Amino acid sequence: MAKLQKSIDKRNALIKATIGLVNNNGFHATPMSKIAKMANVSPATIYLYFENKQDLVNKTYIEVKTNYTTYAFNTYDPSTSVQSGFETIWKRIAQFKLKECEHAMFLAQCDNSPMIDEPSRQAGIKHLQPLLDLWERGKKEGIIKPISDYLLYAYAINPLSFLMMAQKRDAFQLNETHIEAAYQAAWDSIKKTH
Structure with a gap:
């Protein structure tokens, strides 16, 4: 043992x-x-x-992505409303990025560079399935804009990486008020206006 x-x-x-x-x-x-x-x-x-450096980085990426998504969806209940579900997931993602800054930075680097191979990248995307399913339901219910998941992610989730980096540089301190405002901005960017 x-x-x-x-x-x-x-x-x-x-x-x-x-x-x-x-x-x-x-x-x-x-x-x-x-x-x-x-x-x-x-x-x-x-x-x-x-096997080699590429294998080490790919496996590190998948491991960190798994921890990230497990954390993000830990308190999510798929039977709640689309808005409530999105708020739960978004706030868990925000917590992870601020608490696990090193891990979140690593994921951001991997997602924004060609250092991860395509099979590992696809495996990473699969871990986000509950969020993609929620967005799909939101589109069907006419609550979320009928646009690409990449665009939804770019506008609703990616800004958290920018805020995390600003906090890491001590340029900006995220408090509860900021997190609420950031969540509202994220929701406003993807919700369908009737």
Whole structure:
């Protein structure tokens, strides 16, 4: 049992090191040797868990995306109204991005660059299914604008990454009032006006 835990700890250390180094240096300026050093393992150890750097980053991405979406949908009840469901999910996403800043930054980097391969990207999108289903229901009920999910995500969810980065730079502190205003702006941007 202790050996298994040690193995899990090493893999987790490699994932944590990858997130930290990619956030600070970018994908290309993060060699495997640096990841191994930061994780406190020998470079050869990495290859016990991952095929190569691309595999390490892809698997880190999927793991972080899974944690993110699990958190986002944890209190969501699909039987609530579209607006109420969206508010629940949106506020959980906001909490995650502000509390788990390193993880959220890593996801933002991965989503805005070609460093993740397409199968991993598609696997990441699948994790967002409850939100996509909610939007689909909202479109059918005439509550949400009948536009592409990419546009809905760009206007309703992506601004949170901008706010998170502003907070990280100490340019702007998000308080409850700001979060309410940001949520209202997100909802206003996707709701259909009759």
